[in-house]
Amino acid sequence: MRRLPSWMNWRTTAGKILIAAALAVVLVAAWAVGSIASDRPEEYGEITEHFKYGSIGSEPGGSLLRPVGGALPPYWMFRMLPSICRDKLPGGYASLGLVTEPGRDLPIGISRRRRLGVDQVGFNCAICHTGTVRDSPGAPPRVVLGMPSHQLDLQRLVEFVIDCSLDNRMTRDTVLGRAREMDGDGPSLFERLLLRLGLVNRLKIQVLDQRNRIEPVLGDRVPRWGRGRVDTFNPYKSIQFNWPLDELPPSELIGASDFPSIWNQAPREGMHLHWDGDNDSVDERNLSAALGAGVTPVTVDHAAMQRVRDWIWTLPPPKYPYAIDQALAARGLALYTEHCRSCHADERFREGVVAPGTRVGQVVPIADIGTDRHRLDSYTDTFATNQYALYPDSRYRFSHFRKTGGYANHPLDGIWLRGPFLHNGSVPTLRDLLDAPEARPKAFYRGYDLFDQTRVGFVSDVPRVDGHDFSLFDTAIPGNANTGHVYGTTLSDVDKAALVEHLKTF
Numbered sequence: 001m002r003r004l005p006s007w008m009n010w011r012t013t014a015g016k017i018l019i020a021a022a023l024a025v026v027l028v029a030a031w032a033v034g035s036i037a038s039d040r041p042e043e044y045g046e047i048t049e050h051f052k053y054g055s056i057g058s059e060p061g062g063s064l065l066r067p068v069g070g071a072l073p074p075y076w077m078f079r080m081l082p083s084i085c086r087d088k089l090p091g092g093y094a095s096l097g098l099v100t101e102p103g104r105d106l107p108i109g110i111s112r113r114r115r116l117g118v119d120q121v122g123f124n125c126a127i128c129h130t131g132t133v134r135d136s137p138g139a140p141p142r143v144v145l146g147m148p149s150h151q152l153d154l155q156r157l158v159e160f161v162i163d164c165s166l167d168n169r170m171t172r173d174t175v176l177g178r179a180r181e182m183d184g185d186g187p188s189l190f191e192r193l194l195l196r197l198g199l200v201n202r203l204k205i206q207v208l209d210q211r212n213r214i215e216p217v218l219g220d221r222v223p224r225w226g227r228g229r230v231d232t233f234n235p236y237k238s239i240q241f242n243w244p245l246d247e248l249p250p251s252e253l254i255g256a257s258d259f260p261s262i263w264n265q266a267p268r269e270g271m272h273l274h275w276d277g278d279n280d281s282v283d284e285r286n287l288s289a290a291l292g293a294g295v296t297p298v299t300v301d302h303a304a305m306q307r308v309r310d311w312i313w314t315l316p317p318p319k320y321p322y323a324i325d326q327a328l329a330a331r332g333l334a335l336y337t338e339h340c341r342s343c344h345a346d347e348r349f350r351e352g353v354v355a356p357g358t359r360v361g362q363v364v365p366i367a368d369i370g371t372d373r374h375r376l377d378s379y380t381d382t383f384a385t386n387q388y389a390l391y392p393d394s395r396y397r398f399s400h401f402r403k404t405g406g407y408a409n410h411p412l413d414g415i416w417l418r419g420p421f422l423h424n425g426s427v428p429t430l431r432d433l434l435d436a437p438e439a440r441p442k443a444f445y446r447g448y449d450l451f452d453q454t455r456v457g458f459v460s461d462v463p464r465v466d467g468h469d470f471s472l473f474d475t476a477i478p479g480n481a482n483t484g485h486v487y488g489t490t491l492s493d494v495d496k497a498a499l500v501e502h503l504k505t506f
């Protein structure tokens with residue numbers, strides 16, 4: 001019998017080494033495949049926790065070609081950014097209006113999910129739809145889920161994340177060094193391996209690409225959104241559809257929109273909502289919002305979205321917690337019925353009752369309403385056509401979007417928490433809205449959560465608190481006009497006070 005070469009004989013040392021090496025390769029491959037194949041969101045049983053911290057699928061990692069590069073960097077990098085670029089954000093994320101609860105490693109509105117073996121973070125609905133309110137300057141803020149995130153400066157958050165990700169101090173060695181200091185929650189073995197294989201540079205390339213695409217709506221190229229607003233459709237045009245924003249008419253790039261409330265959705269079904277009334281389906285509005293959060297048709301988590309959808313369907317608008325002068329409010333009811341009810345329905349909407357014979361959820365032509373027209377113009381027919389091509393051949397395909405010619409009559413449930421008012425947030429309080437446009441505040445600050453019980457809205461004459469700068473809102477800037485909506489503006493002061501008192505019962 002011919003003798004086998006020694007390496008083919010498992011009894012020899014060489015053979016043993018070969019078998020061990022082969023086993024090791026198989027194990028490492030299995031580990032790598034296992035790591036890459038994992039798609040694991042953090043799970044929350046409680047629906048409010050799911051809303052605040054749960055993933056709707058906006059984390060990147062939908063394909064192997066794009067392991068990083070969503071709106072946010074991987075989890076541990078996101079947490080390191082404020083300390084790596086301390087000079088760019090001395091007050092940390094809290095100074096941008098992100099809300100962190102005790103014992104939590106991430107702010108409300110940021111979700112965590114492991115994808116392609118990397119712990120990723122992304123935005124969820126709560127980032128734009130969770131606000132804070134305080135009763136007095138010294139009182140702690142209360143967190144209200146479903147209310148507009150009027151304190152959040154999303155634009156500065158996005159700019160900071162981009163800037164710091166591209167900063168020279170953001171290197172493989174910095175990240176690995178800091179990762180060693182993060183006990184427990186640092187990168188896994190697999191992630192450290194990716195870091196050694198160039199993950200940081202890969203991230204920088206993707207961030208650069210992202211920045212180049214949305215550059216025309218960042219910095220000072222268009223009027224800043226400031227706290228409490230986001231440009232609903234322009235970032236979407238470039239991120240989801242790859243449109244070159246530079247080639248659009250400059251006025252189309254001004255689309256800053258106030259965050260709305262999202263409670264009590266059931267009675268809103270069939271109404272033409274979004275500020276310009278462009279869609280009459282609650283489910284399509286939810287899905288489209290998820291795209292705004294950074295979800296893509298590949299990464300979306302429909303089951304997680306459904307939980308949020310079912311919850312906001314019946315989420316009650318919070319009741320006004322301070323004193324109401326009932327006699328004055330009763331007088332206001334008559335005025336409301338005469339001047340406002342036909343467009344906005346009435347206070348029973350919080351119970352789901354749509355007052356009969358009203359035009360709530362329909363669009364008032366821009367010539368009649370007379371408010372700033374930029375947001376309306378930022379949504380175009382061409383854009384609507386593109387939306388129809390998302391989710392093709394699936395039951396999620398959009399079919400309800402349409403271009404309108406004005407702004408929608410929204411129901412006013414929980415209106416006390418929805419200031420500043422109008423689609424561009426250009427009028428600080430309800431009482432200001434009842435003044436003629438030329439008498440409304442011309443410039444004010446947005447982002448302070450101190451409640452004003454007299455004028456109903458948030459205190460808007462304070463530039464800064466605890467080192468947090470609020471956003472100066474200048475109504476003379478394109479997109480920020482506080483004109484139009486002149487209903488009730490010729491009433492007497494007593495009648496205006498009565499109307500405001502009645503609106504507290506909504």
Ligand code: HEC
Binds near residue numbers: 232260276
């Ligand atoms: C990036 C911020 C942002 C995120 C994230 C976000 N929204 Fe919104 N949402 C908005 C803005 C701004 C509008 C108003 C859009 C407009 O008309 O310009 C809006 C509108 C809506 C509306 C329609 C409200 C109305 O009455 O007109 C619903 C419903 C909604 N969002 C639900 C959600 C849900 C559900 C999620 C999570 C899947 C979500 N949103 C995530 C910013 C956001």
Ligand code: HEC
Binds near residue numbers: 369421422423424
């Ligand atoms: C002809 C229909 C019409 C009438 C009448 C009307 N409104 Fe409005 N209202 C609108 C439209 C349309 C908007 C949205 C305009 C925009 O955002 O540019 C609006 C917006 C508002 C808002 C801001 C909502 C928000 O979330 O920011 C409030 C508050 C409001 N109206 C209160 C009133 C009151 C109070 C009256 C009666 C004095 C009244 N409206 C009469 C059509 C009407």
